[in-house]
Amino acid sequence: MLRRKSATALDQSKGDLARRESELRDEMAKLERMIEEAPRVAEELSRRQREGTLNESERRGSRLDVSLALSINATASPEPLRAEKDRFASNAGKAGLFLWSW
Numbered sequence: 481m482l483r484r485k486s487a488t489a490l491d492q493s494k495g496d497l498a499r500r501e502s503e504l505r506d507e508m509a510k511l512e513r514m515i516e517e518a519p520r521v522a523e524e525l526s527r528r529q530r531e532g533t534l535n536e537s538e539r540r541g542s543r544l545d546v547s548l549a550l551s552i553n554a555t556a557s558p559e560p561l562r563a564e565k566d567r568f569a570s571n572a573g574k575a576g577l578f579l580w581s582w
Contacts, residue, residue, distance in 0.1 A: 487495075
């Protein structure tokens with residue numbers, strides 16, 4: 481009568497090593513695919529960012545829209561700006577004098 485040998489610790493260790501080797505080979509293949517695809521993925525990401533930037537700039541309008549700048553400058557008078565600048569300088573001077581005397 482033949483008896484079946486039970487798995488020894490060595491056989492079990494060999495099985496574990498073979499399973500781990502298989503897992504590592506699968507992971508290595510996955511990483512190699514990722515390395516091969518990386519330039520294409522980077523280009524796609526770059527293209528999407530460029531398109532997003534273009535779409536955003538189109539939505540906001542051009543910074544070099546001269547007609548808008550001319551219409552704003554034509555209606556604005558320099559007098560209110562000059563008065564505001566003088567008021568700021570006066571208030572800054574008063575604050576400096578106050579801090580200096582304190």
